[in-house]
Amino acid sequence: MWKRLATKPLTWVLAVALLGAVAFGGYWFQPWKLVTDEVVDEAVPVAQVPAPQTTEPDTDPADPASASPEPTSSAPASPSPAGNQLIAAGEFVTHEHETTGTAQLIRLADGGHQLVLRDFATSNGPDLRVWLSDQPVIDGRDGWFVFDDGRWAELDRLKGNRGNQVYDIPDDVDLDALTSVSIWCKRFSVSFGAADLSA
Known part of the structure:
Protein backbone atom coordinates (compact mmCIF):
# COMPACT_ATOMS: atom_id res chain seq x y z
CA MET A 1 0.00 0.00 0.00
CA THR A 36 7.07 28.17 -41.86
CA ASP A 37 7.93 31.35 -43.78
CA GLU A 38 7.46 35.00 -42.87
CA VAL A 39 7.26 36.93 -46.14
CA VAL A 40 7.97 40.67 -46.29
CA ASP A 41 7.52 42.86 -49.36
CA GLU A 42 8.51 46.42 -48.45
CA ALA A 43 8.94 49.23 -50.96
CA VAL A 44 12.67 49.57 -51.53
CA PRO A 45 14.29 52.92 -52.38
CA VAL A 46 15.44 53.58 -55.93
CA ALA A 47 19.13 54.48 -55.96
CA GLN A 48 21.60 55.72 -58.56
CA VAL A 49 25.01 54.15 -58.99
CA PRO A 50 27.62 56.92 -58.52
CA ALA A 51 29.69 57.77 -61.58
CA PRO A 52 33.31 56.61 -61.30
CA GLN A 53 35.83 59.24 -60.20
CA THR A 54 37.97 60.54 -63.06
CA THR A 55 41.66 61.26 -62.55
CA GLU A 56 43.79 63.87 -64.23
CA PRO A 57 46.03 62.48 -67.01
CA ASP A 58 49.75 62.25 -66.29
CA THR A 59 51.72 65.22 -67.58
CA ASP A 60 55.37 65.48 -68.50
CA PRO A 61 56.84 68.83 -67.41
CA ALA A 62 59.38 68.63 -70.29
CA ASP A 63 56.59 68.23 -72.87
CA PRO A 64 54.44 71.38 -73.15
CA ALA A 65 51.92 69.53 -75.31
CA SER A 66 51.08 67.17 -72.43
CA ALA A 67 50.32 69.94 -69.97
CA SER A 68 46.70 70.41 -68.98
CA PRO A 69 45.15 73.65 -70.14
CA GLU A 70 44.69 76.34 -67.54
CA PRO A 71 41.18 76.41 -66.09
CA THR A 72 39.06 79.15 -67.58
CA SER A 73 36.87 79.51 -64.48
CA SER A 74 37.33 79.22 -60.74
CA ALA A 75 33.77 77.92 -60.23
CA PRO A 76 33.52 74.91 -57.89
CA ALA A 77 32.89 71.45 -59.29
CA SER A 78 29.26 70.60 -59.77
CA PRO A 79 27.69 68.71 -56.85
CA SER A 80 26.74 65.07 -57.15
CA PRO A 81 23.27 64.46 -58.56
CA ALA A 82 20.40 64.75 -56.11
CA GLY A 83 18.72 61.55 -55.01
CA ASN A 84 19.57 58.27 -53.36
CA GLN A 85 23.02 56.76 -54.02
CA LEU A 86 24.00 53.09 -53.97
CA ILE A 87 27.32 53.09 -52.13
CA ALA A 88 27.97 49.37 -51.53
CA ALA A 89 26.41 46.00 -52.30
CA GLY A 90 27.06 42.28 -52.07
CA GLU A 91 25.50 38.86 -52.63
CA PHE A 92 24.61 36.65 -49.67
CA VAL A 93 26.51 33.42 -49.10
CA THR A 94 25.11 30.49 -47.15
CA HIS A 95 26.27 29.77 -43.63
CA GLU A 96 24.26 27.55 -41.26
CA HIS A 97 21.13 27.81 -43.44
CA GLU A 98 20.80 28.36 -47.19
CA THR A 99 20.66 32.11 -47.77
CA THR A 100 20.34 34.03 -51.06
CA GLY A 101 19.70 37.60 -52.18
CA THR A 102 21.46 40.95 -52.38
CA ALA A 103 22.38 43.40 -49.62
CA GLN A 104 22.61 47.07 -50.62
CA LEU A 105 23.86 50.05 -48.63
CA ILE A 106 22.09 53.20 -49.77
CA ARG A 107 22.76 56.84 -48.92
CA LEU A 108 19.43 58.64 -49.00
CA ALA A 109 18.91 62.08 -50.50
CA ASP A 110 18.40 63.48 -46.98
CA GLY A 111 21.79 62.16 -45.82
CA GLY A 112 20.53 59.12 -43.93
CA HIS A 113 21.45 55.51 -44.73
CA GLN A 114 19.48 52.32 -45.20
CA LEU A 115 20.35 48.66 -45.64
CA VAL A 116 18.16 47.00 -48.27
CA LEU A 117 17.76 43.24 -48.64
CA ARG A 118 16.52 42.44 -52.16
CA ASP A 119 15.11 39.09 -53.30
CA PHE A 120 16.16 37.79 -49.90
CA ALA A 121 15.55 34.23 -48.69
CA THR A 122 16.81 32.19 -45.75
CA SER A 123 15.41 29.70 -43.25
CA ASN A 124 13.20 30.98 -40.49
CA GLY A 125 14.62 30.65 -37.01
CA PRO A 126 14.59 31.93 -33.44
CA ASP A 127 15.92 35.36 -32.51
CA LEU A 128 17.29 36.36 -35.94
CA ARG A 129 18.88 39.80 -36.16
CA VAL A 130 20.36 41.96 -38.92
CA TRP A 131 23.95 42.89 -38.07
CA LEU A 132 26.53 45.09 -39.73
CA SER A 133 30.02 43.83 -38.88
CA ASP A 134 33.71 44.50 -39.43
CA GLN A 135 34.39 40.79 -40.00
CA PRO A 136 35.06 39.39 -43.49
CA VAL A 137 32.57 36.98 -45.01
CA ILE A 138 34.07 33.48 -45.11
CA ASP A 139 32.48 30.62 -47.04
CA GLY A 140 31.69 27.41 -45.24
CA ARG A 141 31.58 26.50 -41.57
CA ASP A 142 34.59 28.68 -40.73
CA GLY A 143 32.41 31.73 -41.39
CA TRP A 144 29.48 30.74 -39.16
CA PHE A 145 30.70 32.16 -35.85
CA VAL A 146 32.97 35.15 -36.63
CA PHE A 147 30.58 38.09 -36.62
CA ASP A 148 30.53 38.68 -32.86
CA ASP A 149 34.35 38.53 -32.68
CA GLY A 150 34.90 42.16 -33.66
CA ARG A 151 32.79 45.30 -33.96
CA TRP A 152 29.14 45.02 -34.95
CA ALA A 153 25.94 47.04 -34.96
CA GLU A 154 22.50 45.47 -34.66
CA LEU A 155 19.98 47.18 -36.92
CA ASP A 156 16.83 45.27 -35.92
CA ARG A 157 15.20 41.87 -35.71
CA LEU A 158 14.90 40.23 -39.12
CA LYS A 159 11.47 41.26 -40.39
CA GLY A 160 10.93 38.10 -42.41
CA ASN A 161 12.92 35.23 -43.81
CA ARG A 162 11.76 35.98 -47.37
CA GLY A 163 11.24 39.08 -49.49
CA ASN A 164 12.41 42.66 -49.94
CA GLN A 165 13.03 44.58 -46.73
CA VAL A 166 14.56 47.86 -45.57
CA TYR A 167 16.44 48.71 -42.35
CA ASP A 168 17.30 52.22 -41.19
CA ILE A 169 20.92 52.67 -40.09
CA PRO A 170 21.48 54.98 -37.09
CA ASP A 171 23.65 58.03 -37.73
CA ASP A 172 26.27 56.93 -35.18
CA VAL A 173 27.07 53.66 -37.02
CA ASP A 174 30.56 53.80 -38.59
CA LEU A 175 29.90 52.58 -42.13
CA ASP A 176 33.58 52.88 -43.08
CA ALA A 177 34.45 50.22 -40.48
CA LEU A 178 31.45 47.89 -40.81
CA THR A 179 31.77 46.27 -44.22
CA SER A 180 29.62 43.14 -44.04
CA VAL A 181 26.08 42.14 -43.11
CA SER A 182 25.07 38.96 -41.31
CA ILE A 183 21.72 37.40 -40.55
CA TRP A 184 22.71 36.54 -37.01
CA CYS A 185 20.93 34.05 -34.75
CA LYS A 186 21.53 35.76 -31.44
CA ARG A 187 20.22 32.86 -29.38
CA PHE A 188 22.78 30.38 -30.72
CA SER A 189 25.52 32.85 -31.83
CA VAL A 190 25.63 31.66 -35.43
CA SER A 191 25.27 33.28 -38.85
CA PHE A 192 22.52 31.98 -41.15
CA GLY A 193 24.08 33.84 -44.10
CA ALA A 194 26.19 36.93 -44.81
CA ALA A 195 27.27 39.35 -47.54
CA ASP A 196 30.32 41.54 -48.06
CA LEU A 197 29.41 45.17 -48.78
CA SER A 198 31.75 46.30 -51.56
CA ALA A 199 31.78 49.71 -53.20
Missing part, protein backbone atom coordinates in the same frame (compact mmCIF):
# COMPACT_ATOMS: atom_id res chain seq x y z
CA TRP A 2 2.78 2.43 0.94
CA LYS A 3 4.69 1.70 -2.27
CA ARG A 4 1.62 2.44 -4.37
CA LEU A 5 1.04 5.79 -2.62
CA ALA A 6 4.71 6.78 -2.84
CA THR A 7 4.91 6.24 -6.60
CA LYS A 8 1.99 8.57 -7.38
CA PRO A 9 3.77 11.80 -6.29
CA LEU A 10 6.92 10.65 -8.07
CA THR A 11 4.96 10.06 -11.30
CA TRP A 12 3.45 13.56 -11.08
CA VAL A 13 6.86 15.11 -10.50
CA LEU A 14 8.28 13.32 -13.54
CA ALA A 15 5.28 14.29 -15.68
CA VAL A 16 5.57 17.97 -14.68
CA ALA A 17 9.33 17.93 -15.30
CA LEU A 18 8.83 16.36 -18.73
CA LEU A 19 6.19 18.91 -19.70
CA GLY A 20 8.47 21.71 -18.49
CA ALA A 21 11.36 20.37 -20.57
CA VAL A 22 9.17 20.10 -23.69
CA ALA A 23 7.84 23.65 -23.19
CA PHE A 24 11.34 25.06 -22.67
CA GLY A 25 12.72 23.19 -25.69
CA GLY A 26 9.85 24.45 -27.83
CA TYR A 27 10.44 28.04 -26.75
CA TRP A 28 14.23 27.85 -27.10
CA PHE A 29 14.48 26.03 -30.43
CA GLN A 30 11.12 26.99 -32.00
CA PRO A 31 11.28 24.02 -34.41
CA TRP A 32 8.06 25.01 -36.21
CA LYS A 33 9.92 27.93 -37.75
CA LEU A 34 11.90 25.53 -39.92
CA VAL A 35 8.71 24.72 -41.85
Whole structure:
Protein backbone atom coordinates (compact mmCIF):
# COMPACT_ATOMS: atom_id res chain seq x y z
CA MET A 1 0.00 0.00 0.00
CA TRP A 2 2.78 2.43 0.94
CA LYS A 3 4.69 1.70 -2.27
CA ARG A 4 1.62 2.44 -4.37
CA LEU A 5 1.04 5.79 -2.62
CA ALA A 6 4.71 6.78 -2.84
CA THR A 7 4.91 6.24 -6.60
CA LYS A 8 1.99 8.57 -7.38
CA PRO A 9 3.77 11.80 -6.29
CA LEU A 10 6.92 10.65 -8.07
CA THR A 11 4.96 10.06 -11.30
CA TRP A 12 3.45 13.56 -11.08
CA VAL A 13 6.86 15.11 -10.50
CA LEU A 14 8.28 13.32 -13.54
CA ALA A 15 5.28 14.29 -15.68
CA VAL A 16 5.57 17.97 -14.68
CA ALA A 17 9.33 17.93 -15.30
CA LEU A 18 8.83 16.36 -18.73
CA LEU A 19 6.19 18.91 -19.70
CA GLY A 20 8.47 21.71 -18.49
CA ALA A 21 11.36 20.37 -20.57
CA VAL A 22 9.17 20.10 -23.69
CA ALA A 23 7.84 23.65 -23.19
CA PHE A 24 11.34 25.06 -22.67
CA GLY A 25 12.72 23.19 -25.69
CA GLY A 26 9.85 24.45 -27.83
CA TYR A 27 10.44 28.04 -26.75
CA TRP A 28 14.23 27.85 -27.10
CA PHE A 29 14.48 26.03 -30.43
CA GLN A 30 11.12 26.99 -32.00
CA PRO A 31 11.28 24.02 -34.41
CA TRP A 32 8.06 25.01 -36.21
CA LYS A 33 9.92 27.93 -37.75
CA LEU A 34 11.90 25.53 -39.92
CA VAL A 35 8.71 24.72 -41.85
CA THR A 36 7.07 28.17 -41.86
CA ASP A 37 7.93 31.35 -43.78
CA GLU A 38 7.46 35.00 -42.87
CA VAL A 39 7.26 36.93 -46.14
CA VAL A 40 7.97 40.67 -46.29
CA ASP A 41 7.52 42.86 -49.36
CA GLU A 42 8.51 46.42 -48.45
CA ALA A 43 8.94 49.23 -50.96
CA VAL A 44 12.67 49.57 -51.53
CA PRO A 45 14.29 52.92 -52.38
CA VAL A 46 15.44 53.58 -55.93
CA ALA A 47 19.13 54.48 -55.96
CA GLN A 48 21.60 55.72 -58.56
CA VAL A 49 25.01 54.15 -58.99
CA PRO A 50 27.62 56.92 -58.52
CA ALA A 51 29.69 57.77 -61.58
CA PRO A 52 33.31 56.61 -61.30
CA GLN A 53 35.83 59.24 -60.20
CA THR A 54 37.97 60.54 -63.06
CA THR A 55 41.66 61.26 -62.55
CA GLU A 56 43.79 63.87 -64.23
CA PRO A 57 46.03 62.48 -67.01
CA ASP A 58 49.75 62.25 -66.29
CA THR A 59 51.72 65.22 -67.58
CA ASP A 60 55.37 65.48 -68.50
CA PRO A 61 56.84 68.83 -67.41
CA ALA A 62 59.38 68.63 -70.29
CA ASP A 63 56.59 68.23 -72.87
CA PRO A 64 54.44 71.38 -73.15
CA ALA A 65 51.92 69.53 -75.31
CA SER A 66 51.08 67.17 -72.43
CA ALA A 67 50.32 69.94 -69.97
CA SER A 68 46.70 70.41 -68.98
CA PRO A 69 45.15 73.65 -70.14
CA GLU A 70 44.69 76.34 -67.54
CA PRO A 71 41.18 76.41 -66.09
CA THR A 72 39.06 79.15 -67.58
CA SER A 73 36.87 79.51 -64.48
CA SER A 74 37.33 79.22 -60.74
CA ALA A 75 33.77 77.92 -60.23
CA PRO A 76 33.52 74.91 -57.89
CA ALA A 77 32.89 71.45 -59.29
CA SER A 78 29.26 70.60 -59.77
CA PRO A 79 27.69 68.71 -56.85
CA SER A 80 26.74 65.07 -57.15
CA PRO A 81 23.27 64.46 -58.56
CA ALA A 82 20.40 64.75 -56.11
CA GLY A 83 18.72 61.55 -55.01
CA ASN A 84 19.57 58.27 -53.36
CA GLN A 85 23.02 56.76 -54.02
CA LEU A 86 24.00 53.09 -53.97
CA ILE A 87 27.32 53.09 -52.13
CA ALA A 88 27.97 49.37 -51.53
CA ALA A 89 26.41 46.00 -52.30
CA GLY A 90 27.06 42.28 -52.07
CA GLU A 91 25.50 38.86 -52.63
CA PHE A 92 24.61 36.65 -49.67
CA VAL A 93 26.51 33.42 -49.10
CA THR A 94 25.11 30.49 -47.15
CA HIS A 95 26.27 29.77 -43.63
CA GLU A 96 24.26 27.55 -41.26
CA HIS A 97 21.13 27.81 -43.44
CA GLU A 98 20.80 28.36 -47.19
CA THR A 99 20.66 32.11 -47.77
CA THR A 100 20.34 34.03 -51.06
CA GLY A 101 19.70 37.60 -52.18
CA THR A 102 21.46 40.95 -52.38
CA ALA A 103 22.38 43.40 -49.62
CA GLN A 104 22.61 47.07 -50.62
CA LEU A 105 23.86 50.05 -48.63
CA ILE A 106 22.09 53.20 -49.77
CA ARG A 107 22.76 56.84 -48.92
CA LEU A 108 19.43 58.64 -49.00
CA ALA A 109 18.91 62.08 -50.50
CA ASP A 110 18.40 63.48 -46.98
CA GLY A 111 21.79 62.16 -45.82
CA GLY A 112 20.53 59.12 -43.93
CA HIS A 113 21.45 55.51 -44.73
CA GLN A 114 19.48 52.32 -45.20
CA LEU A 115 20.35 48.66 -45.64
CA VAL A 116 18.16 47.00 -48.27
CA LEU A 117 17.76 43.24 -48.64
CA ARG A 118 16.52 42.44 -52.16
CA ASP A 119 15.11 39.09 -53.30
CA PHE A 120 16.16 37.79 -49.90
CA ALA A 121 15.55 34.23 -48.69
CA THR A 122 16.81 32.19 -45.75
CA SER A 123 15.41 29.70 -43.25
CA ASN A 124 13.20 30.98 -40.49
CA GLY A 125 14.62 30.65 -37.01
CA PRO A 126 14.59 31.93 -33.44
CA ASP A 127 15.92 35.36 -32.51
CA LEU A 128 17.29 36.36 -35.94
CA ARG A 129 18.88 39.80 -36.16
CA VAL A 130 20.36 41.96 -38.92
CA TRP A 131 23.95 42.89 -38.07
CA LEU A 132 26.53 45.09 -39.73
CA SER A 133 30.02 43.83 -38.88
CA ASP A 134 33.71 44.50 -39.43
CA GLN A 135 34.39 40.79 -40.00
CA PRO A 136 35.06 39.39 -43.49
CA VAL A 137 32.57 36.98 -45.01
CA ILE A 138 34.07 33.48 -45.11
CA ASP A 139 32.48 30.62 -47.04
CA GLY A 140 31.69 27.41 -45.24
CA ARG A 141 31.58 26.50 -41.57
CA ASP A 142 34.59 28.68 -40.73
CA GLY A 143 32.41 31.73 -41.39
CA TRP A 144 29.48 30.74 -39.16
CA PHE A 145 30.70 32.16 -35.85
CA VAL A 146 32.97 35.15 -36.63
CA PHE A 147 30.58 38.09 -36.62
CA ASP A 148 30.53 38.68 -32.86
CA ASP A 149 34.35 38.53 -32.68
CA GLY A 150 34.90 42.16 -33.66
CA ARG A 151 32.79 45.30 -33.96
CA TRP A 152 29.14 45.02 -34.95
CA ALA A 153 25.94 47.04 -34.96
CA GLU A 154 22.50 45.47 -34.66
CA LEU A 155 19.98 47.18 -36.92
CA ASP A 156 16.83 45.27 -35.92
CA ARG A 157 15.20 41.87 -35.71
CA LEU A 158 14.90 40.23 -39.12
CA LYS A 159 11.47 41.26 -40.39
CA GLY A 160 10.93 38.10 -42.41
CA ASN A 161 12.92 35.23 -43.81
CA ARG A 162 11.76 35.98 -47.37
CA GLY A 163 11.24 39.08 -49.49
CA ASN A 164 12.41 42.66 -49.94
CA GLN A 165 13.03 44.58 -46.73
CA VAL A 166 14.56 47.86 -45.57
CA TYR A 167 16.44 48.71 -42.35
CA ASP A 168 17.30 52.22 -41.19
CA ILE A 169 20.92 52.67 -40.09
CA PRO A 170 21.48 54.98 -37.09
CA ASP A 171 23.65 58.03 -37.73
CA ASP A 172 26.27 56.93 -35.18
CA VAL A 173 27.07 53.66 -37.02
CA ASP A 174 30.56 53.80 -38.59
CA LEU A 175 29.90 52.58 -42.13
CA ASP A 176 33.58 52.88 -43.08
CA ALA A 177 34.45 50.22 -40.48
CA LEU A 178 31.45 47.89 -40.81
CA THR A 179 31.77 46.27 -44.22
CA SER A 180 29.62 43.14 -44.04
CA VAL A 181 26.08 42.14 -43.11
CA SER A 182 25.07 38.96 -41.31
CA ILE A 183 21.72 37.40 -40.55
CA TRP A 184 22.71 36.54 -37.01
CA CYS A 185 20.93 34.05 -34.75
CA LYS A 186 21.53 35.76 -31.44
CA ARG A 187 20.22 32.86 -29.38
CA PHE A 188 22.78 30.38 -30.72
CA SER A 189 25.52 32.85 -31.83
CA VAL A 190 25.63 31.66 -35.43
CA SER A 191 25.27 33.28 -38.85
CA PHE A 192 22.52 31.98 -41.15
CA GLY A 193 24.08 33.84 -44.10
CA ALA A 194 26.19 36.93 -44.81
CA ALA A 195 27.27 39.35 -47.54
CA ASP A 196 30.32 41.54 -48.06
CA LEU A 197 29.41 45.17 -48.78
CA SER A 198 31.75 46.30 -51.56
CA ALA A 199 31.78 49.71 -53.20
